[in-house]
Amino acid sequence: MARERKFTLEELYQATKDTLVHVGYNGFTFSIIAEKLELSRGTIYKYFVNKDELITEYMLYDMNRFLEDLKLIHQYKSFDEQFDYLLGIIFRDRTIQQLIRIASQIPESKENQVKVNLEKLRRLHLDMYAQLEDFIQLGKVEGKIRENLHSGLILGFIFQSIVIPNHFQVPESDWFSSIKDIIRFGIYRQS
Amino acid sequence: MARERKFTLEELYQATKDTLVHVGYNGFTFSIIAEKLELSRGTIYKYFVNKDELITEYMLYDMNRFLEDLKLIHQYKSFDEQFDYLLGIIFRDRTIQQLIRIASQIPESKENQVKVNLEKLRRLHLDMYAQLEDFIQLGKVEGKIRENLHSGLILGFIFQSIVIPNHFQVPESDWFSSIKDIIRFGIYRQS
């Protein structure tokens, strides 16, 4: 009983993600999205009251997806296996921490849905951090990682390393395994 | 023979840097700068034809300053000393690679001065890379760092590590020495 839609929610979210990563929160406009999806700008307003609502809805979607993957880390019992698994999912989803940083730029909105979404995002972020904290603790209990390193620093290292730009077009799998290697053992030759 | 200026170039550049880091290229406006310096917007146009010229002039200034510091690395002969020195200046100037990323967002301008500045910036960036490449080679020749690691990855690792956000307010000097430690030896306990 209705006309066919010209785009799917997934396409819209993909365009939102690409645009956010490319031009940042302040460069994000509905015009850019409309052009990418070959729509008129007005159409997007049928689904989202403004850019903050679109951006936060997309972020919730993507963050939930990432958290589902993250929670599967418990399938692995040893720290080494968990390390491999975690690095794999972060590498696949390289934008996650960039999005977290962008989320913190969204101004306090009077739009109620945006407020609610930002609150939910904050909770997801805490949940994510709790999962990761468990992972670090396991590493310390197993004696795999040094106890004197602050876990916030270790996690920061992991997330930042993953997004090092591969300017020299090193093949993806070599690049990825070198990153894991550096995180584990650093750049110095073992004496 | 003239009226006193309400601001110095250093103050203007400082405001430019803070604003760029805070809101990104697309969020940058003369209004924000004018407000910070308690000026009218029109005043800034007396000195810079538009935001791209201000931003690129500021970046040249800051990049040149950083490169001068970087070149002093040759005062040190051993890789270990160079490593400490380099990490120190990058840590002091945490914004450098963020600025490099922002520079790549400035659109091709028809304004001639902006074109020239962007070209100069590209050359400075290459010069910087050449210096850093020497540093990595020294480390490999001395047998300090592993030869199988791509130097682009090592440098990326160093620059990204420095900007890990210190959410937990770990004292600056502890934070800094832990970062150096992880870069050298990774997060795993040495067996």
Next chain:
DNA sequence: TATCAAAGTGACAACTTTGTCACTATATGA
């Protein structure tokens, strides 16, 4: 094949940002 619910459009007003310029202010020294 007529109906109608959902999808899409583009023109409009309100608002913001950008760049210009005639004008005002002030420190210096003739």
Next chain:
DNA sequence: TCATATAGTGACAAAGTTGTCACTTTGATA
């Protein structure tokens, strides 16, 4: 104290962005 060079201002037009809405399109189904 007055001439003048440089600094600063705020009002304006042009351009871009945001949000709204009456209208058109389309496809399923009665």
